Amino acid sequence: MQYLKYTLLPLLLAGTLAAKDFPKREFRGAWIQTVFQPEYAAMTTDEIKADFSRKLNALGAAGINAILFQARPEADAWYASRLEPWSRFLTGKQGVAPEPFFDPLAFLAGECHRRGMEIHAWINPFRAGTSGTDHLAPDHLYYRHPRWFVFYNGQLLFDPGIPECRQYLLDVARDIVSRYDIDAIHLDDYFYPYPLPGIPFPDDESFHQHGKGLEKNAWRRENINTLVRDLKRTIRDTKPWVRLGVSPFGIYRNKRDTPDGSGSDTRGTQAYADLHADVLLWERNGWIDYVIPQIYWETGHEIAGHVTLARWWNENTRRAHLYTGQDVARTMNAGELARKINLSRALHRVKGNCFWPANEILRDNGGVADSLAARYHRYPALIPAYTRLSSRRPARVEPPTVSRSDGGYTIAWGVKDNPREDLLPRYFVIYCFRPGERVNLEDATKIKAITTRPACFLPARGRLLTYRVVITAVDRYHNESRGRRVTLDL
Numbered sequence: 001m002q003y004l005k006y007t008l009l010p011l012l013l014a015g016t017l018a019a020k021d022f023p024k025r026e027f028r029g030a031w032i033q034t035v036f037q038p039e040y041a042a043m044t045t046d047e048i049k050a051d052f053s054r055k056l057n058a059l060g061a062a063g064i065n066a067i068l069f070q071a072r073p074e075a076d077a078w079y080a081s082r083l084e085p086w087s088r089f090l091t092g093k094q095g096v097a098p099e100p101f102f103d104p105l106a107f108l109a110g111e112c113h114r115r116g117m118e119i120h121a122w123i124n125p126f127r128a129g130t131s132g133t134d135h136l137a138p139d140h141l142y143y144r145h146p147r148w149f150v151f152y153n154g155q156l157l158f159d160p161g162i163p164e165c166r167q168y169l170l171d172v173a174r175d176i177v178s179r180y181d182i183d184a185i186h187l188d189d190y191f192y193p194y195p196l197p198g199i200p201f202p203d204d205e206s207f208h209q210h211g212k213g214l215e216k217n218a219w220r221r222e223n224i225n226t227l228v229r230d231l232k233r234t235i236r237d238t239k240p241w242v243r244l245g246v247s248p249f250g251i252y253r254n255k256r257d258t259p260d261g262s263g264s265d266t267r268g269t270q271a272y273a274d275l276h277a278d279v280l281l282w283e284r285n286g287w288i289d290y291v292i293p294q295i296y297w298e299t300g301h302e303i304a305g306h307v308t309l310a311r312w313w314n315e316n317t318r319r320a321h322l323y324t325g326q327d328v329a330r331t332m333n334a335g336e337l338a339r340k341i342n343l344s345r346a347l348h349r350v351k352g353n354c355f356w357p358a359n360e361i362l363r364d365n366g367g368v369a370d371s372l373a374a375r376y377h378r379y380p381a382l383i384p385a386y387t388r389l390s391s392r393r394p395a396r397v398e399p400p401t402v403s404r405s406d407g408g409y410t411i412a413w414g415v416k417d418n419p420r421e422d423l424l425p426r427y428f429v430i431y432c433f434r435p436g437e438r439v440n441l442e443d444a445t446k447i448k449a450i451t452t453r454p455a456c457f458l459p460a461r462g463r464l465l466t467y468r469v470v471i472t473a474v475d476r477y478h479n480e481s482r483g484r485r486v487t488l489d490l
Contacts, residue, residue, distance in 0.1 A: 023345060024444040025478075026381035027323045027352025029066035029292070030059055030361055031122065034089050035073035035130065041092035045102040052108060058362050060115050062369040063377020067112050068186050068247075068354065071105050071176065072123035074130055075141065075158070079105035082175050083168075085137040095137025109181045116427055116450045118383060120184040120245065121176050125169050125227065127190055129156030141168070150202045152193055160192060160223045160276075161206035169227065170234045177238045183476070184243040185235055189294060191224050192276045194269065220276040232287045241422040241476035243289035243386060247325050247354070248279045250295040250309050252316070264312040266304045283320035289386060291320045292354045296327035299339050306331070307343060314347040321384055323352045328360035332368050341376045351384040379444040382429070385478040394418075394425055394475040397454070397484045408459035409488050413471060415454055425473035427452045429480070432490070433468045441470065441483060460490050 032055070034040070040048055059067070071078045076087040076094055080103045085095035090104065098104075105121060112119040128142060128149060129135065133156055136142055142149055142156065148165050150157055158165045173185055192201060203220075211219050232244050249271040253263035257273065271277040282288045295309045310324055324344045326332055332340070332355070344350045355361055361369045385391075398414035411430075418424050432448040433439055440446070448469075449456050458469065467490045470483035 022379045022444040023381055024442050024447075025351070025384045026345075027066060027290075027321070027354065027383055028064050028377060028381060029068055029118075029120075029323065029352070029354035030064045030358035031068045031354065031356050032070065032358045033073075034070040034078055034087065035124075037089055040090055041088070045098050045100050048098075048102065048104070049107060052104070053111060055358065055362055056108075056111055056115055056117065058369070059358060060117065062361055062372045063380070064117065064355075064358075064361070065381060065383060066118040066120060066183075066354070067108065067358075068120040068122045069105065069108055070124075071121045072172065073127070074124065075128040076137075079103055079176065079180065081172075083141075083172055085140060088135050093137075094135055095139065105176075105180055105182075113181065113426075113452060116380075116452065118183040119181075120186040121180065121182045122186040122188065123172065123176070124190055125187060126158040126160055126165075126192075127155065128158055132156055152201055153196055153199075155193070157193060159203055159206050160220065160227065161203050161210055163210065166223070166227045166230065170230055173231055174234050174238055177235055177242050182242060184245050184289070185231070187228075187244075187246045189247060189249045189271070189275065189277070192220055192274075195274050217273070217276065221272075221278050224276050225278060225281060228282050229285070229287045239422075240389065243389070244287070245290040245292065246277075246279060246282070246288050247292040247294055248277050249275060250293045250297070250325065251304055252279060252293075252312075262316075264304075265308055268304050280316060284318055286319055286388070288320050289389065290323060291317060292323045292325045294325040294327075294356070296325065296330055296356070298331045299336060299343075306340065310340075310343055310347060310350065314349045317349050319388065321351050321386070322349045323354050324350055326353050326355050328355050328357070328368055329365055332360075333366045337366075337368055337371055337376075352381075380447050380450055381444060382474065382480070383478045385480070387477070387479065390422065390475075390477045390479065392423065393479050394423055394473045394481045396481045397425070397428065397471050397473050400471060400484065400486050402486060402488065408457060408490070410455060410457050411469065411471070411486060411488075412455040413484065415473060422476045424475065425454075425481075426476050426478075427474050428454065428456070429472045429474060430456050430458070431470040431472075431483070432458070433470070435466055437468075439468060439470060439483070439485075441472065441480075458488065458490060465490060 077084045088094040109119045150159050235242050251266050251268050253270050253272045255263040297304045297306050299306045395416040400411045400413040403410045430449040431446045469486050472483050473481040
């Protein structure tokens with residue numbers, strides 16, 4: 001049985017804090033990057049597993065409930081891909097498998113779910129080489145289809161304007177979703193590359209061949225629109241519960257650059273105009289399930305203030321879940337942490353935060369990890385339910401059985417079978433209420449444990465009192481069942 005660290009706090013602590021300060025549902029993510037992380041190549045398989053386990057334990061202690069793992073940093077793989085070579089950042093040389101064999105994505109999926117965390121496979125769609133071609137494996141796709149690629153700013157990139165490139169990316173995503181127990185495919189901000197002043201992106205040839213009479217920037221946006229739309233369809237047709245999420249650059253459009261003034265009151269690079277990422281179109285058409293704008297600036301930044309951008313995304317996001325992207329090292333000092341967490345909880349469409357990078361939480365940079373654990377993430381939170389994908393509640397758990405031991409009670413329960421895998425329980429939540437307390441399943445301070453197994457041990461502490469315990473089941477969409485009650489002396 002796995003328990004989140006903070007679910008084992010004595011019940012006495014729950015009454016000392018206001019429940020309203022602890023949302024029951026909140027996305028609390030962290031990005032684990034693998035690009036330019038050379039330490040892994042020097043580790044043995046066992047050392048890498050131990051390092052990942054250590055990181056997950058520490059992130060769980062800080063209240064993180066979703067891991068966004070960079071499984072494909074540069075058209076390579078931190079998993080046993082059927083299409084692409086092993087990453088050089090894993091073994092030191094691209095195309096060389098770990099020895100003894102080890103599949104990091106499969107390992108992390110199992111370890112995350114065992115701890116009650118989600119695992120999102122983060123892939124960089126168009127980056128094929130961060131430093132040209134010198135490191136590429138002999139069987140890399142570049143050598144088979146060199147015309148699919150261009151060089152820009154020292155990087156080897158897929159040309160998004162070539163339909164075969166986009167189809168290949170769909171095949172990569174289908175391969176991951178079909179074979180791994182992941183919760184989402186995640187894309188970051190790298191669509192068309194960040195532009196270099198005076199140096200155009202070299203896609204004249206593909207534009208001439210596939211432009212279809214469109215203006216070039218409109219054509220580029222349509223290329224990305226097509227990819228995102230088809231990627232969502234591919235995922236849905238493979239496993240309908242797996243979501244598609246995007247973390248775009250924090251500025252969608254500047255107000256001064258939009259004819260109707262609908263952009264944010266900012267000045268800077270724009271996702272829409274410079275990276276050709278029409279994020280609002282994607283979310284309004286239901287092509288993405290969540291969006292995490294990278295609002296990495298300080299609250300009082302003159303060019304791109306965090307408050308300004310958080311409020312803008314809150315006003316303009318309609319269908320997708322909205323989470324705020326936070327840069328820990330740059331802006332999450334003690335004062336900023338309080339302002340930003342409180343702001344995210346005050347904005348009605350913002351449903352959580354995601355922290356970049358996970359390593360800064362692990363280092364407790366600025367005391368952020370300690371503050372999250374002690375205050376803002378003191379109690380666990382369920383991932384907000386994706387009711388747009390499914391609003392059907394899972395079935396209640398079967399009436400539990402209770403067995404007494406010296407230290408407390410073991411509660412076990414059954415679950416009803418269902419031919420639909422997505423409607424089966426993914427995990428269970430155990431709530432505990434003192435004598436005379438109203439049973440309120442929206443109160444996160446009453447969550448005693450979260451487990452992926454249909455059983456739980458509750459210790460008896462001190463003077464015995466009769467508590468009401470409520471058990472719920474939660475499915476892959478994070479819909480929660482009605483509760484099943486049992487009374488215990490704890």
